[in-house]
Amino acid sequence: MFSNKDLGRFEQLETPFYYYDLALLQNTLAACASAAKVYNFHVHYAMKANFNQRVLEKIKATGFGADCVSGGEVNKAIELGFDKNQVVFAGVGKSDKEIKDALDHDIFCFNVESIQELGVINDLAAHKGKKAKVAIRINPNVDAHTHHNITTGLDENKFGINSWDLTDCAEMLKQCDHLEFIGIHFHIGSQITNLDVYKNLCVRVNEFATWFEDRGFMIKVLNVGGGLGIDYHHPDQQIPDFTAYFNIFHEFLQVRPNQEVHFELGRALVGQCSSLISSVLYVKNGKKKNFIILDAGMTELMRPALYQAYHKIDNISKDSVYNTDFVDKDVKYDVVGPICESTDCFGKEVELQKTHRGDLIAIRSTGAYGEVMASRYNLREAVNVVFSEGQ
Ligand code: LLP
Numbered sequence: 001m002f003s004n005k006d007l008g009r010f011e012q013l014e015t016p017f018y019y020y021d022l023a024l025l026q027n028t029l030a031a032c033a034s035a036a037k038v039y040n041f042h043v044h045y046a047m048k049a050n051f052n053q054r055v056l057e058k059i060k061a062t063g064f065g066a067d068c069v070s071g072g073e074v075n076k077a078i079e080l081g082f083d084k085n086q087v088v089f090a091g092v093g094k095s096d097k098e099i100k101d102a103l104d105h106d107i108f109c110f111n112v113e114s115i116q117e118l119g120v121i122n123d124l125a126a127h128k129g130k131k132a133k134v135a136i137r138i139n140p141n142v143d144a145h146t147h148h149n150i151t152t153g154l155d156e157n158k159f160g161i162n163s164w165d166l167t168d169c170a171e172m173l174k175q176c177d178h179l180e181f182i183g184i185h186f187h188i189g190s191q192i193t194n195l196d197v198y199k200n201l202c203v204r205v206n207e208f209a210t211w212f213e214d215r216g217f218m219i220k221v222l223n224v225g226g227g228l229g230i231d232y233h234h235p236d237q238q239i240p241d242f243t244a245y246f247n248i249f250h251e252f253l254q255v256r257p258n259q260e261v262h263f264e265l266g267r268a269l270v271g272q273c274s275s276l277i278s279s280v281l282y283v284k285n286g287k288k289k290n291f292i293i294l295d296a297g298m299t300e301l302m303r304p305a306l307y308q309a310y311h312k313i314d315n316i317s318k319d320s321v322y323n324t325d326f327v328d329k330d331v332k333y334d335v336v337g338p339i340c341e342s343t344d345c346f347g348k349e350v351e352l353q354k355t356h357r358g359d360l361i362a363i364r365s366t367g368a369y370g371e372v373m374a375s376r377y378n379l380r381e382a383v384n385v386v387f388s389e390g391q
Helices: 004-012 022-037 053-062 071-079 096-104 115-127 163-175 196-214 242-252 267-273 303-307
Strands: 017-020 042-046 065-068 087-089 109-112 132-139 179-185 221-223 260-265 274-285 290-294 313-315 331-336 345-352 360-363 384-387
Touching (some): 004 360, 022 042, 096 115, 109 221, 115 132, 132 163, 179 196, 260 267
Parallel strands (some): 065 087, 109 132, 179 221, 221 260, 290 331
Antiparallel strands (some): 274 290, 331 345
């Protein structure tokens, strides 16, 4: 929800821009931290969701660690002062340089995604006279029941080590003197809204933990990844139910004494704290279709074009239904951007009040995978960012 003060401010600013509600971010982080604390769960923020500096600073201040997927993210986390003992590094294609830099930073753990990678990390650590802490990322073949483009834990996905390779993996671990095995890691997909999926994951995690223990490996860390979804249809119901989420792991995961449970949440922490604010450039009323053409496009927010992702679209102009009790939303528009691509569309047949050139449009729930996935395609200007006042 935007206050009248926000709207007044937006009207003075050049569009398009990402607007961040830092108070909402703060409340979301606090809700997650207190729900995790009940079970002493460890949370690493998945930096890929949003690495805006102000956002990261708030997350660091909450005491969360950083889940990184590139050398750039590892370096940024360290530079911003995240505790190196809370930095984890995943990714199917870590380059030698990225591994060497992470070794220099003495990060908490490499989440290793192939047997070959184990050998490379071992060699590079040996060269530096170090021992690298590793967790094995296992592909558990659990269906996340989410969009296929953001599913990561099925046999056909490139991520992690498959169950049939675990015997070779265990052999390799035994041969690598410069690796310290600390646990197992999973991440089955993103925007998961059916929490039962996590029960299935817990069952698999328990099986794999037992498998390793039966072969003499001590497991200190059970890292179950992230993926908790947000409600894109109701952006004003803003804080995800972290308690329900953590309760599932508490109930279904077999955690031995001295074992730690780690999470890597991205979207659930930052998704609802931002909207992309844009102006209507043109309205085209046709016989079959009406179009609203915005000054923001897939260059600013790529998710609808890339994953057919739904984002709620509101007309937030001062005299719009958003601000009055007027409910006669009878015009359907395709809401599109200015980019020379037919996929540059934020929503089809979106029901809105009659809209005019110059109206302000908010595309909601853009805090995760929004600003960070923006591009300069068509030589567009880098997108602006605006923060709520007072935080
Ligand atoms: N851990 C690992 C190893 C991951 O690959 C990811 C996300 C996460 C944690 C955090 O997942 P989250 O809690 O944010 O769901 N660009 C896509 C999402 C890609 C997710 C990639 N991995 C989107 O816009 O929907």
